[in-house]
Amino acid sequence: MSANACTTSAEDDLIRHMSTDRHTAPANLRAAAWLYGLDTAPLVQARVLELGCGTGMNLLPFALSHPQAQIVGIDIDPAQIEIGQARLAQLGVGNYQLFSIALDALLQIQDIGTFDYILVRGVFALLDAETRLALMRFCQTCLSENGIACFDYPVYPGARNDESLRDALLFHSGQAEGEQQQLDSARAMLIFLEQGLAAGNPQRPALQALVRQDEKLSDLMLGLKYLQGFYHPCYFIEFNGLLDQAGLIYVGDARPHSEIPESWGPETAQVCEAINPGGNKILVQQYLDFACGRSRRLSLVARRERAAQVLTAPDTARLEQLHWSGHFVRYQNEQGHIGNGHLLADGSALETVGATGLSMLDHIGYAWPHSVDYANLSFNTRPVVSRGDQADEQHAADASRALRSLFLTAGNHLHFSREALAYDTASESHLTLVPGMVAHVALESGTRICSANPWQETVSLDLTSQEAAVMALLDGRHGPVDWIRAAATHDSEEERATTEAAHVVLTLLRKLHAHGLLQGASSAWLEFYAFSIETELDRPEVAADSAWRLMMHTFAPEWGGIGCARPVDSREKSAADSRELNEAVIEIHRQLAALEFERAEILADNLVKACPADWRAWYERHVVSLFMGKYGDLLAPALRAMLLRPDSAETYGAVALSMKFIKRYWQHKNLLEKTLRTNPRLSKTWDHLGIFYADRQQLDMASLCSERAAKLDPENDEILSNLAGNYSNQMRVDEALGIYRRIIRNSPNKMVLYSNYLFVAQHASNLSAQQMFELHRQFGLQAERLAKRVPLKLTFEQSRNPEKRLNIGFISADLRAHAVSSFIEKMWASLDKSQFNILAYSNSRTHDDVSARLQQHTAKWTRVVEMSDVDLARQIHADGVDILVDLSGHTSGNRLPMMAFKPAPVQMSWIGYPATTGVAAIDYYIADLGFRSDPDVLVSQFVESLIYIPSTNSFGVMSKGGAGKPKTPAPCIHNGYVTFASLNRPQKLNDDILKAWAEILCRAGTARLLIGNMYGEDMIQQIASKMQSWGVAVEQLIFKRRMDHAEYMQVHAEIDVLLDTFPYTGGTTSLNAMTHGIPTLTLEGDTLAGKQGVVIMRASGLPEFVVADRASYVERAVALANDMDEIIKIRKGYRGSRHGVANFQVRPSFYFERALREAWQRFCKGTPRVGFEVGYDTGECRSFEQ
Structure with missing residues (x-):
């Protein structure tokens, strides 16, 4: 049949002429043969024969990248050979010869020479058995001693x-x-x-x-x-029989993963093992063909003399001796959330199971089109944080398993070779097209390129005329400036034209890069990634995706890269560092230490303008934004610093930190870890990684990171505070307090850390109420000293009309989905808006659905997280706030030091924290009337005057006018035993509590204890071991990890009674339980934190669940375990009297409004500040001595 029997479009002809198969690339054949136990000739001077070569384009990439190799291509179609010869001449290829020879004539040739690699494909794959045998014998005569041949042929049953x-x-x-x-x-x-x-x-x-x-x-x-009927598939076993007759031995497949039954699924592997228990190499493959319906094989064969060297199956241990490559981009949505898979160059998806395997593909993708060896993959996937002496051995095993798994599941998309190839040895100073990209066909829209990359992958791309113009300059001699000039149009103003041209260039380069059509030295790739980042700095979250690739191409292999640089330490002085720059940096930090953020920002901006080419200037701009809480401004200067100093791991750490604040959490962690692998001496980066783990309740990992950070920088207060916080959450309160005391001694002005200290101190079981008071009072005195240093004088000019409509300011970091908002939302909704304006000051970056609902009740809503204390005080004063109410106390995000400036005439603290703030400028602390006692033990524990107000149903514990309906029946009804529980934070647990619980369980042998909010398996094991050592049976313990809100509410169906913690009792936890009809057994302490459970139980009409000491606590619990009737009755709705303590008949804000008006009237009258109580019956206010 004539080769020109059909006329088709130039496009279709181009694609057919460029047909390549990456599995037949000599590099792939050499690596595959190695997995089967055979060593073959190095590629650099290899002799390669391809029978059925068509136009010869399959081996053109090999010929171009291996100029000392000799390649011969033979085909029976003279038209195809003519096309190929013309192309070789056009490219000036001298090591590749193409011949058109009829099959009969070919088989008669006696002196064709010997070849290291023989490919049999194309028309030569269609032969009948007799002709195929003759061809095998021909190949046997011209195969070198260590040669390998690859037969591409169709097989049944798939054919x-x-x-x-x-x-x-x-x-x-x-x-x-x-x-x-x-x-x-x-x-x-x-x-x-x-x-x-x-x-x-x-x-x-x-x-x-x-x-x-x-x-x-x-x-x-x-x-x-x-x-024409010239097509003769066969069964694999028949093919093997022909090999034996030809004096050849079957080695394996050029896609070696496909010969491992496991790659087709566990069921297939099990069946193949069962049906062929002896593991006969040939039978295994024939059974596998039947199982998977294989239609094509790429069979590797060798001379029979090498039979003893051939392995039964691919040796996956040898995978670690190969180089790996592939284009893989981790899938992420527009919000930056990543998935368990990657996108390939053609846009298709590849799903992968296992964190190590995913990470391996990430790093192979970062290096593309270069290859990386196993040492690089192992280095870049090694856990940065680990516990135990066997961590290295465990990682070695995990990495080996992961690579094997990738080989089995992603083998069709991975390139592998035994040595570095063309991409890895390229030396051009600017990016250039890979050799041989000359096949172009003109289209109406521009240009279509059809070529093959050095991995022998066919690529077809449509280009615009602008892109085609740029391609002409991708020659290794031109760079970004030239590319942009070529792409620029002249129908728009210059700056816009340049910006648009840069994006055209970047789009083209990324397209070519994805398909492996670019090469160059490390410096060329660094130039490309720098250009990519600079072009997209207007979208820094997108630009930052190039950080990993920049890092990979910067650092030398011993630091996990494929470049040549070593990581530099920012502490190493550079000769280029000017005295002026150093002095400017010192002054910036002096202003930051003085809390003069705006002045520091001006200095940083001036430094960037003066030194735009110095990485330190941009790094300091990043630091100032961090101090000011302008987290949206962090990433761009960090990226600029990274571009100017890509060999400084510290700049990558700055980029990594910035990613956190735009909610790119995976990228944040990934880059932190990569930074630490490159330079493990960065204390701040260890600290940030510890914060990442702490935010996810992985406290063991968090503590390990914090310990590393503290060891590197033992005087850094922020690092020490984070370490103490981790210890506190791990129930290591005494260790945490020891660290905090050291911080406060050294840095008494760091008020945020001071608040952290006081919050943790609340959980200590060995501090008296008076000691706690004194700690808080010292905080207040320090806040006052700092406030006096600032020349800020605020006078109150608003009307002092005692009956006027009041502006009530509320300040909190918890005006979002949080327990505080669960309480305050009903209060704000109930507040009489004719008497009170609500002005909210949200100190959180989160503005969620709860925030939106709360905002509807306000006259003004201000986000103040980026305001300094001075600016915030001025803002509150300017807003004319009459009464300012703090809802945080010493919890995270509080602004207590700001309140020392007294921006409002009357100031209060409420709800957020069960103790004094210590700040004398705060006039009142509002507490539930249930805390009032005779004598009142709390008055001496507060610097504020106390206001007691009765409970209302602001939390929804009871429906109006009666008991709430049970949501689920008491589980003891169907269990036959009582299930106690604790859902409090682990910080509140201590050995005294655990021992009390152990005694209860031992005496009430059938009872169970559910402990929730666990921070991981280590914490669970720690508590379980202690409890079992005290006699508790393992089946009596039920543990629940941290839960989302829905799970947390659902778990109440498993609980009969809560056991409270002490000395810090539950608050929101006990209130939530009461909404389910679950009482809390609580021990009354001598602080407000120790009396929260008391107030809740009395307000719920269940004072019998309040006990006075530990012994009574145990006895009462044992009695409950033996009296399920009482539990069932309460679950069904029984409540005792709440008169005088809680009033669920009035509006939720009724008593609060009375307290606000009374406090304002006393201010207007100039009455000395004293505590007062809002009466239960009439709301009348009565003073008491404090």
């Missing part, structure tokens, strides 16, 4: 689909006259089958894949395969 396709093409072309019409009809049928196969056709997936493949066949190949 049955080819026969179905053949029948369809013969049917449609049966009425055609002449070869031309037959081919036209056959191709028309291919289009019909591609587009018209019914969705329910069971053969549809296989036939569509086959059609897409055959559309690329030349006219000659299509005619021979389907119209």
